[in-house]
Amino acid sequence: MEIRQFYDEALAHASYAILSEGKIALVDPRRNPKQYLDFADEKGAEIVSVFETHPHADFVSSHKEWIEKYNLDVYINSQAGVSYQHKGIDHNEEVALGKVRIKALYTPGHSPDHNAYLLIDENGIDEVVFTGDSLFVGDVGRPDLREGAGNIKATRKDLAEMMFDTINTVYKELSDEVIVNPAHGPGSLCGKNMSPDRTSTIGKEKENNWAFQINDKAKFVDSFLDGQPFIPHYFPYDVELNRKGANAFDDAVSAVEVLSKGAVIPTDALIIDVRPENNFKRGHQEKAFNIQLGGESSKFETWLGSTIKPDEKFYLVASNEQEMRRAIERSAKIGYETNIIGATYHLPNELQKDEEVVVDDVKNNPETYNIIDVRNASEYATGAFFPNSKNIPLPELRKRLDEVKDDKPILVHCAGGYRSAVGSSIIESKTNQKVYDLSDAVEEFK
Structure with missing residues (x-):
């Protein structure tokens, strides 16, 4: 048996291939199938099935392509309400793969239709659990992405309560030696407190993951709901796209x-x-x-x-x-x-040029600028870099442009330079005032 993790740094997304006796099953595959096909060629093996933990919000899966082009079986929780050809698989049901078995564990909380998949080796020992977005290293999957999306409608409070039950009636029951392979790592917006590690064990999570430490459901729910990051526009859209298949x-x-x-x-x-x-x-x-x-x-x-x-x-x-x-x-x-x-990639001859920011002028005369901080609210709460700045998080900027005063030049900054490039260009598109991007020079003001 062999397990290969495929990690997408941009989306902090992990997918997996499980190989046994020349047969391969994929777990939560990304949209481009090439790397999985390359793995199968490398091993001289055949991809035979796909296991989806839930309809994902943060990326588009390739399950429909595996069905239509490769005639694979796709397994997903029967409550997901998907419209593509699939095989519903529910709690404790198993599928054989070579000499191993893949067992579904119903693990709602991040979504109401979530499965994890427990890999049982040829000796009947629980080896690995593919936890999807229910359990991460150091965290659990946020409960606020499925309000108004998906087949089953549930409030974030309902889902938080489900997650408490999932931790205490499913994951705590697994052996400490079981390896945890989640669908996301640090940088993903599907959780708020992930460890830098991309894999763990149930024992380590019982010891270190905050979700295993709170035994009171009400306190768990309050802690879980507090401080979740913003929700990108595309998340609900991708849930529905994944339910149809791309x-x-x-x-x-x-x-x-x-x-x-x-x-x-x-x-x-x-x-x-x-x-x-x-x-x-x-x-x-x-x-x-x-x-x-x-x-x-x-x-x-x-x-x-x-x-x-x-x-x-x-x-x-x-x-x-x-x-x-x-x-x-x-x-x-x-x-x-x-x-x-x-x-x-062909640009016209008539182009607009942006003026460069004079960092010394910003240092000496910050009051002569309207300063827009496009960091997230939680970042801004830890401290503003300028006392006269206004915080408008980048995801909210387009709908809050009327809050950007243009009675003097506008200076935009974030924490490192990437978001300020986006933010300054958005503001520039809607004003005749001069707009400056502090870019990576922001390091001098921290």
Whole structure:
């Protein structure tokens, strides 16, 4: 038997392949199937099944493609109410894979239709539990993402109470030696207090995870609900998309129209420019938003889906063909490839240039700027970098633009520079006032 973890740094998402006797089962696979097919080729094995822990909110799964192109069995909790061909699997039901067995454990709390999957080895020993979004290393999956989404409607309080029961009647009953393989690691918005580790054991979680320490349900619920991070616009959309099943990855990506050189983007269009910040500031189309693609570990998907709503269509602008293709593929990871009207790496001749911030002037005369801090409210609560700043978290900025005063130049900052590039470009698109991005110079003001 072999287990391979596939980790997506950008979404802090872990998926798994379980290999036994030449047969492979996948757990919570991401949208692009290539890495799993490569693993099967490497091992000379056959992928035969997919196990979904629940309809995911933060990424698009490939289960529909595995059904339609590869004729696999897809297992998911029977309460999930999915519309694709599947096999419902409920608490304590088992599926054989080579010499091992995969046993469903009903683990509601993050969602009301959540399964974990317990791997039982050929000797009948509980070996690994794939916990999905119910149990993380150091935390448990937040209970506020499924209000108003999914087949079963439940309040966050209801789900928090379910999670208390899941911890105490399911996970505490497992042996301390059982390995914990969750669907997310640090940086995911599906939890608030995850450890840097990507795997653990039940014993370690019993000892170190806060959720195992509170024995009073009311106190557990209060602690659980407090301080959860923001919910990106795309999360409820992805729940429903995963319940239907998304189109095959390569087909979806190739369907995006690539604009020919000289094609004109309408002046009133929404434009997402994914180029590096410095390139964007040297020249960009008027009113474009600068959501930088960055490297494979950047949070492009998160900020695209937090800034742009699922029903908004946009044009995508990149530096070159390779960057454009990568941006389309990464948009598809959250189901936003269908939002792209057209993609291009050809810029028009008439471009808007941004003025560079003079850091010494900001240090000496901060009162001459309207300063907008686009960090999350929880970050701002730990301390403002400027006494006269106003906190408008980036996910809220577009709907709160009327709170940005334009009686003097506007200075935008975050904690490191990425979000301020997005925020300054959003504000710039709606004002004639000068807008400055403090970018990574913010380090000098912390």
